[in-house]
Amino acid sequence: MVIGLCAGAAAGAGLALMFAPRGGPHFRRAISEAVARATDAIALLVDDVGEGGRRVYTHAREGLTRVGKAFNGAVESGSERLRSIS
Numbered sequence: 001m002v003i004g005l006c007a008g009a010a011a012g013a014g015l016a017l018m019f020a021p022r023g024g025p026h027f028r029r030a031i032s033e034a035v036a037r038a039t040d041a042i043a044l045l046v047d048d049v050g051e052g053g054r055r056v057y058t059h060a061r062e063g064l065t066r067v068g069k070a071f072n073g074a075v076e077s078g079s080e081r082l083r084s085i086s
Contacts, residue, residue, distance in 0.1 A: 010038035
């Protein structure tokens with residue numbers, strides 16, 4: 001959704017520049033600057049999304065490790081209980 005918003009903003013800026021009353025060199029410079037700003041914004045967004053993904057992965061891995069240890073403990077406890085009954 002955010003990437004779509006950035007792309008829409010870049011497209012809108014490009015259209016605004018196309019219809020602005022400027023000469024060739026000024027127009028090309030303005031487009032170049034707008035593209036550079038949009039590229040920087042998208043790069044920051046991608047970095048943020050990547051960092052968020054890493055945090056989610058780490059949190060999920062830690063949670064699954066805890067669940068696995070609890071499950072193994074329950075299985076071991078159940079096995080001991082069955083051995084004591086037999």
